[in-house]
Amino acid sequence: MIAIKRLDATEEALAVIDMISKEHGDLMFYQAGGCCEGTQPQCFEKGGFFPRTNDACIGTINGFEFWVDRDLFEYWKYAHFTLDVLDGFGPGGFSLETPYGKTFKVHYRLFTEEELQHLEPVRRND
Template sequence: MSEEILADPAIPGETRPRLAFASDTVELLHALWDRHGPLMFHQSGGCCDGSSPMCYPLGDFIIGGADVQLGTVDLGPAPGDLSGAHRTVPFYMSAEQFEYWKHTFLTIDVVDGRGSGFSVEAPEGKRFLTRSRLMDG
């Protein structure tokens, strides 16, 4: 697996990250940002593709009280951008799914294949994938 870019924690009271993006994911997200503008992730825990992390243009998926923001990943500036402006991507999960995964550290990776038609990477012949491991004590 590639190097991980850690997320800033977003759950009140937490100081350790529980989420990271693989560097291949960051590379693809820069390309998607160039096409779609600011981005966000949501993982519902539903069946089929609903259990995959879904990437949307920021604001296209309505976040509500049944969602938990796990963190925000700083992608850094766009390649070649000398302004220093950073691109940040929030990651949300349904509260119900979070109850099952609250003891895990999640890495969002990208693999070849076709995911859901609703996630912005689908036309690229790629799909996002969540890899999990138990969090350290």
């Protein structure tokens, strides 16, 4: 059986990612567990943010890593993430889509019992 992905993106999000990567090069995503940036996914130039010890890389979008805060991942490890983008400004404004009047958002759904048995492994930051 094929491993079940933990992460996907909408066509709209992929179009914004393509636009940003043409300007900034390689990217990375990080979804924190709160504080000033909330739980909204942030997009940075690759290396522009350093995941903490034991944060989880749940997959890639167009080859760009998507990291999740270690505590947030423990809460959402049974859920599939779909990255989307909306018009507007999210909290914080540190993310690279902000100057375009866009903000990334994640839609969640719980994995089925069968999917849980075949999930792609996560990679932890050592």
